[in-house]
Each structure stands twice: as structure tokens, then as C-alpha cells.
Amino acid sequence: MSTYNFSAGPAVMPKPVIEQIQAELPSFQGSEMSIMEISHRSQLFDQVINDAEADLRDLMAIPDNYHVLFFQGGGTLQFTAAPLNLATKHHHIGLLDSGHWASRAADEARRVNTQVDILGTAAATHFTALPTLTAPVDQNLDYVHITTNNTIEGTAYTTLPVTGNVPLVADMSSNFLGQVYNVSDFGMIFAGAQKNLGPAGLTIVIVRDDLIGQAQNLPSMLDYQLFADKRSMFNTPPVFAIYAAGLVLKWLKQQGGLKVVEQHNRTKANLLYDFLDQSKLFTCQVKPTDRSLMNVPFVTGTPALDAQVIAGATQHGLLNLKGHRLVGGMRASLYNAMPLAGVQALVDYLAAFEANHAKGELTHVSN
Amino acid sequence: MSTYNFSAGPAVMPKPVIEQIQAELPSFQGSEMSIMEISHRSQLFDQVINDAEADLRDLMAIPDNYHVLFFQGGGTLQFTAAPLNLATKHHHIGLLDSGHWASRAADEARRVNTQVDILGTAAATHFTALPTLTAPVDQNLDYVHITTNNTIEGTAYTTLPVTGNVPLVADMSSNFLGQVYNVSDFGMIFAGAQKNLGPAGLTIVIVRDDLIGQAQNLPSMLDYQLFADKRSMFNTPPVFAIYAAGLVLKWLKQQGGLKVVEQHNRTKANLLYDFLDQSKLFTCQVKPTDRSLMNVPFVTGTPALDAQVIAGATQHGLLNLKGHRLVGGMRASLYNAMPLAGVQALVDYLAAFEANHAKGELTHVSN
Numbered sequence: 257m258s259t260y261n262f263s264a265g266p267a268v269m270p271k272p273v274i275e276q277i278q279a280e281l282p283s284f285q286g287s288e289m290s291i292m293e294i295s296h297r298s299q300l301f302d303q304v305i306n307d308a309e310a311d312l313r314d315l316m317a318i319p320d321n322y323h324v325l326f327f328q329g330g331g332t333l334q335f336t337a338a339p340l341n342l343a344t345k346h347h348h349i350g351l352l353d354s355g356h357w358a359s360r361a362a363d364e365a366r367r368v369n370t371q372v373d374i375l376g377t378a379a380a381t382h383f384t385a386l387p388t389l390t391a392p393v394d395q396n397l398d399y400v401h402i403t404t405n406n407t408i409e410g411t412a413y414t415t416l417p418v419t420g421n422v423p424l425v426a427d428m429s430s431n432f433l434g435q436v437y438n439v440s441d442f443g444m445i446f447a448g449a450q451k452n453l454g455p456a457g458l459t460i461v462i463v464r465d466d467l468i469g470q471a472q473n474l475p476s477m478l479d480y481q482l483f484a485d486k487r488s489m490f491n492t493p494p495v496f497a498i499y500a501a502g503l504v505l506k507w508l509k510q511q512g513g514l515k516v517v518e519q520h521n522r523t524k525a526n527l528l529y530d531f532l533d534q535s536k537l538f539t540c541q542v543k544p545t546d547r548s549l550m551n552v553p554f555v556t557g558t559p560a561l562d563a564q565v566i567a568g569a570t571q572h573g574l575l576n577l578k579g580h581r582l583v584g585g586m587r588a589s590l591y592n593a594m595p596l597a598g599v600q601a602l603v604d605y606l607a608a609f610e611a612n613h614a615k616g617e618l619t620h621v622s623n
Numbered sequence: 624m625s626t627y628n629f630s631a632g633p634a635v636m637p638k639p640v641i642e643q644i645q646a647e648l649p650s651f652q653g654s655e656m657s658i659m660e661i662s663h664r665s666q667l668f669d670q671v672i673n674d675a676e677a678d679l680r681d682l683m684a685i686p687d688n689y690h691v692l693f694f695q696g697g698g699t700l701q702f703t704a705a706p707l708n709l710a711t712k713h714h715h716i717g718l719l720d721s722g723h724w725a726s727r728a729a730d731e732a733r734r735v736n737t738q739v740d741i742l743g744t745a746a747a748t749h750f751t752a753l754p755t756l757t758a759p760v761d762q763n764l765d766y767v768h769i770t771t772n773n774t775i776e777g778t779a780y781t782t783l784p785v786t787g788n789v790p791l792v793a794d795m796s797s798n799f800l801g802q803v804y805n806v807s808d809f810g811m812i813f814a815g816a817q818k819n820l821g822p823a824g825l826t827i828v829i830v831r832d833d834l835i836g837q838a839q840n841l842p843s844m845l846d847y848q849l850f851a852d853k854r855s856m857f858n859t860p861p862v863f864a865i866y867a868a869g870l871v872l873k874w875l876k877q878q879g880g881l882k883v884v885e886q887h888n889r890t891k892a893n894l895l896y897d898f899l900d901q902s903k904l905f906t907c908q909v910k911p912t913d914r915s916l917m918n919v920p921f922v923t924g925t926p927a928l929d930a931q932v933i934a935g936a937t938q939h940g941l942l943n944l945k946g947h948r949l950v951g952g953m954r955a956s957l958y959n960a961m962p963l964a965g966v967q968a969l970v971d972y973l974a975a976f977e978a979n980h981a982k983g984e985l986t987h988v989s990n
Contacts, residue, residue: 261655261660263660263662265662266663266862268656268660271658274648274659275649278645281641287941288942289626289628289629290869292633292639292641292821293630293634293635295631295632295633295943298943328695328696328697328824329695329696329844330695330858330859331858332844332857332858333696333842333844334843335842336842336844364843364844367840368842407941409677433630437681448859454659454817454865455659455862455863456860457695457824457825457860457863457864458858473734474732475702475734475735476702476703476731477696477699477702478703478834492633492815493824494824494861495817495822496822496863531913540769549823555936570814573655574667575654607910608752
């Protein structure tokens with residue numbers, strides 16, 4: 257039986273990448289040292305980090321006036337670092353409240369004495385749609401924060417909010433490299449690696465060079481200008497995670513780049529959404545135009561039945577379909593490394609479950 | 624030819640650990656998922672992090688009133704977090720200036736508005752000895768910071784400075800698990816993993832529970848109480864690094880625990896120090912009573928000759944002996960995973976180099 261891992265993150269990685277890591281784990285590039293054992297100051301690692309940056313720049317067409325930085329600490333550390341580095345003029349940012357992670361970002365910004373205006377919220381829809389701006393954006397904000405993909409709620413931006421001259425800062429953690437965005441539409445993009453890029457423990461920051469360098473006296477591990485000056489090696493970076501991410505980036509290029517990958521993701525997601533929309537048992541409650549390509553939450557409407565769906569799926573090798581504890585139900589995460597065959601297997605299973613359930617219902621009615 | 628990796632970090636790891644990681648990389652515990660792909664909220668990972676904590680507690684005999692926390696960001700992030708969490712009463716700490724990393728710690732503490740008193744410095748000896756307290760410790764300090772092992776300078780504390788009721792906070796990054804300390808002598812211990820514990824990207828914090836929870840409104844990724852409450856999983860932890868560290872901890876237990884490991888490290892270090900002290904060519908400038916078991920810096924006194932030593936060593940499979948750029952010369956790092964045979968090979972090589980050099984010198988003199 258094939259197994260498929262629908263985890264929201266840490267998540268499925270490309271098989272050829274795992275095989276390459278396994279093959280060269282004892283001796284990286286013939287060095288007789290594991291990649292885990294090599295110095296971040298070595299030429300071997302220099303090549304690794306330079307390649308990773310170059311491949312990322314290539315894949316995302318990152319303009320030269322943007323820095324690519326390698327951090328640790330996940331998106332959450334950037335919820336602190338972004339306002340410290342970028343909100344230096346007004347100490348005042350805007351934020352579109354699209355759910356859990358947007359709300360966390362607001363909390364962390366406030367903890368470092370940044371005023372946060374909620375410019376729109378999707379609370380009234382229980383975050384089953386994206387929020388919209390309730391008014392034109394005040395041009396005296398340092399930036400506007402959005403979460404491009406909402407892992408828990410299953411929404412994602414395709415069209416970006418219009419913010420005039422105010423830079424857009426995007427937490428792209430869960431659809432980074434999963435769909436095409438135009439980097440120059442953003443002042444800054446950041447993303448934890450553990451969805452589409454590699455193992456947990458690495459965070460990418462892409463930031464326009466004119467937006468940084470204004471902050472004084474920041475802790476070094478939160479200082480974008482210092483990281484830019486030191487090529488992300490002020491202290492020891494997460495060598496293994498950068499190496500693994502580098503292999504994933506090479507794999508993405510072999511797939512044909514992000515346009516091809518996005519198209520594949522769209523095919524995968526549509527297969528599942530189309531099934532859910534015609535189903536009489538399963539429902540995806542997310543507004544069709546706002547749906548994520550990466551994370552598909554759905555429910556039967558009955559928690560006990562959801563639990564049966566999940567338990568049965570696990571028996572069929574369809575792993576980690578349990579929805580986030582905040583929303584319950586099911587969630588299928590369809591990151592880049594999830595093959596179409598996995599989504600097809602999921603749809604087949606759900607269709608069979610529904611058919612069996614309908615029979616059971618009829619039996620129950622006819623009794 | 625056997626190769627030996629004398630890198631100061633990231634550094635050599637135990638071979639059986641690398642072999643185990645390699646063997647189970649495609650399917651962790653029969654899950655059909657790589658350890659890199661499993662959710663941090665899964666039972667599988669629960670076992671990993673619980674075992675790692677339990678084994679660390681066991682190895683170091685960590686009392687119950689100490690938390691064990693898993694962070695990212697290296698020692699450098701803790702240079703910021705420690706004063707934010709622990710220097711809440713007086714915003715005033717003491718520090719013993721034992722070299723580069725102590726000085727970095729002082730810088731970062733000052734960046735978060737903590738007054739730092741240098742209670743002693745080894746600058747006059749060019750840090751070839753440990754600093755000593757110049758006066759009894761002011762009991763109105765929040766804590767006193769020391770660096771138990773100075774990776775660059777090659778010094779280490781065996782006897783701790785006497786600080787009365789003021790807690791001692793130790794950056795133990797480069798001799799964590801390499802020699803035995805009594806945890807209850809410290810208010811807090813922290814250590815980056817990439818010396819004796821595993822791959823880079825993980826930092827351990829061991830902190831006495833009564834010292835935390837006083838700070839208000841900290842960024843979440845710097846909040847010890849939050850990490851304690853959330854079992855280090857407020858956000859996604861570095862799953863792979865924790866897993867690898869867990870395997871190293873099990874390996875350490877198999878070696879017989881830290882007393883045995885320290886004794887082995889002492890044998891290894893003495894082999895090299897004894898050679899250096901009798902050598903007419905090589906010198907270790909560090910004061911004998913203050914010498915590190917982990918990092919052994921030495922010189923010929925002539926940079927061009929040092930370069931020859933290093934180049935020849937590389938040809939003999941003795942890797943990464945170049946000293947830190949701040950001090951030059953050579954440095955041999957002898958972490959737990961370095962076998963005695965590696966140190967013997969180094970001593971043999973250095974002895975042969977010296978003999979050849981002496982012949983050359985004589986030839987030169989007789990010409």
C-alpha cells in the first residue's frame with residue numbers, strides 16, 4: 257500500500273531529496289564528513305548556501321534590491337523581527353486579520369511596542385473568506401501585514417490588497433514556493449521552511465534593501481541588516497536545514513519552476529475541491545474564490561463521523577488528515593511534494609466512504 | 624586512510640548516530656514518513672522530545688526544579704533571552720570576560736538595556752588564562768554570566784567563581800556534556816547543540832524554575848516561561864535537530880555517562896597537551912590549570928609554518944585544524960565524538976612534522 261502524508265507541516269518532502277540526503281549522509285561531497293559535521297565557515301558549506309540563495313532567486317525571480325536571509329525560529333520570530341526592523345518611522349502597522357496566524361502576528365508586534373491597526377477582519381465569516389480592507393490604507397503606516405495562505409482556515413490571497421505606497425509584508429509560510437507571487441509587490445516576504453521548502457528549523461526572509469538598516473541597537477539575531485552584512489552567518493546557521501532546503505530548490509527547478517508547480521498544485525487542489533463541492537456528505541466551507549491551493553479543510557458536520565473518516569483514512573495509508581484543533585474536521589495539505597496520485601487516492605477513499613455511509617443511512621431509514 | 628574532523632563546530636558526531644539516521648531516514652519507526660516529514664504534534668515526535676529531555680536529565684542529573692527547554696538561534700539568541708528573562712529585578716548583571724563569546728554576551732545584554740559590569744577580565748593575558756573576580760560579587764546583581772569553555776581561546780572552568788546568592792548563568796555551548804558540572808551550581812545553563820550534542824539549529828536551555836516568569840510582555844520566541852508551559856512547542860520546533868540530539872544522548876548513555884566521557888576526554892586532551900608541552904616547535908600558550916578539554920589552540924610562532932602544518936595535516940586526513948581567524952595558529956577540537964585514535968594520529972603527525980622540521984633546520988644551519 258502506498259502511503260501519503262497530508263500533514264500541514266512539518267510536511268511531505270520530495271522523495272528524491274530524501275534519497276539524496278540518505279545516500280550522502282556519511283560523506284558530503286566526498287569529504288568523509290557528514291553535512292551535519294561540516295563547518296559553516298567551510299568552502300563546502302559556502303557552496304551550499306550560495307547555491308540555495310541563487311536557486312531561490314532564480315525560482316522566484318527575486319530582484320537584486322532584495323536580500324535573501326536565512327533565519328531560525330520560524331515565522332513567529334519574524335512576527336517580532338519584522339516590526340523591529342521595518343516599523344521604525346511610525347511604530348505603527350496595519351494588518352488584515354485572516355485568522356490564527358495573522359492574529360499571532362498582531363500580538364507579537366504589540367509586544368515590541370508597535371501599534372497595530374486591524375484594517376479588515378474575516379471574523380464574521382469565521383475566517384472562511386479573506387478579509388477585505390474597510391478603508392483606503394493610511395499612508396502613515398510603516399507597513400501592512402498579510403498572511404498569504406492561512407494554513408488552518410484554508411484561505412489564500414491570489415489578488416493582493418492595494419496599499420499604495422505602504423509596503424506589504426507577507427507571512428508566506430504555508431504557500432511559499434507553492435504558487436507564483438511577484439516579489440516586487442512586497443516589501444518583505446518571510447516563510448518557515450517546514451511546508452514547501454524542507455525540514456523545520458529554517459526561516460527565509462526576503463526583504464527590500466531600502467526598508468532595513470534604520471533600526472538601532474537590535475538584538476543581533478533579529479537584525480536584518482546584520483544578517484545581510486554577514487550573509488546570514490553572524491553565528492552558526494542551521495547547516496543541515498539549509499542543505500536540505502537547497503536540495504528541494506534544485507528539485508523545484510527540475511520540475512520546471514514555480515509556474516509549472518503552481519499549475520500542478522491547482523490540478524491537485526481542484527480534484528479535491530470538485531469532489532467536495534459535489535459531495536452530499538463532505539463540505540468545504542471556504543469561499544470558492546478565496547480557497548488555498550495548499551490546505552483544504554472540510555467537514556461532514558458531525559464530529560463523530562469526522563473521526564471515523566480520519567481513522568479509516570489512516571488505515572488506507574492516508575495520513576495526518578485530522579483538522580487543526582482550533583477548527584476540527586479534516587484537513588488535507590497538498591504541498592508541492594504531494595503527488596497527484598495521493599490526492600486521487602484521497603478522493604477515491606472519501607467517495608467510497610460516502611457511498612458506504614449513504615448505504616448505511618438508507619438501511620437505517622428502511623429499518 | 625582514516626580521516627578525523629577537528630572542527631570547532633559544527634563538529635564530529637558519533638558514527639553510530641550518523642548510521643542510524645541514515646538507516647531510518649526514509650521511514651521513521653516504520654511510519655513510512657521521514658523524521659523530517661513528521662508533525663511536531665504527532666505521538667511519534669512526542670516520544671522523541673520526551674526521550675531527549677529524559678535522557679538529558681538523566682545524564683546531567685538535572686534536578687526537578689529546573690526546566691529543560693529546546694530553542695533555536697544558537698547561544699547568541701540566549702545572550703538576548705537570558706537578560707530579558709532573568710535580569711528583571713535590577714536590570715543589572717555581572718560578567719567574567721574570558722574572551723570573544725563572553726564579550727558578545729555582554730554586547731547583546733546591553734542591547735536590551737541591561738547594565739553589564741565586567742567583574743574580571745583576562746584581557747591582560749590575551750585570554751590565555753581565565754579571568755578572576757576582582758572583588759566580592761555585588762549581591763544586587765540579577766546574575767553573573769560566565770562562558771564555561773572558551774572555544775577560541777582554549778580555556779575552561781573547572782572550579783566555578785563564588786557568587787554568593789547571585790545565580791550563575793553559564794554559556795556552556797562548547798563543553799556541554801563534555802565534562803561534568805553540578806547543575807544546581809547554576810541558575811541557568813545554555814548551549815548550542817553543534818559541538819557535543821548534534822547538528823546546528825538547536826539550543827538547550829536549562830533554567831531554575833523560580834528564576835523565570837517575572838518578565839512581562841516578552842516576544843514569544845524569547846519567553847522561557849512560555850516555552851516551559853508549552854513544552855518547547857509554542858511553534859514548530861526543529862524536529863530533525865532534536866531527533867539527532869536525542870540519538871547522541873542515547874549514545875552518551877551507552878558510553879557509560881558523563882563521568883566516563885569526561886575521563887575519556889581528559890585522556891585525549893592530556894595526550895595532546897603532553898606532546899605540546901614537551902615539543903620544541905609547538906606551543907600551547909594557555910595556562911595549564913585553565914586549559915579546555917575540548918579546544919586546544921597551539922602555534923609554532925610562525926604563521927607561514929602554521930600554514931604548512933595545517934596543509935600537511937589535511938593531506939594526512941586530519942581535517943579542520945586551522946585556528947580561529949581571531950587568534951590564528953592551529954586549533955584541535957576534541958569533542959566527545961573524537962576518538963582517542965584521532966588524537967593519537969594528530970600527535971603522531973605533529974611529532975613527525977617536528978622531526979622533519981628539525982632536520983630541515985639543521986640542514987639549513989649547516990649550509
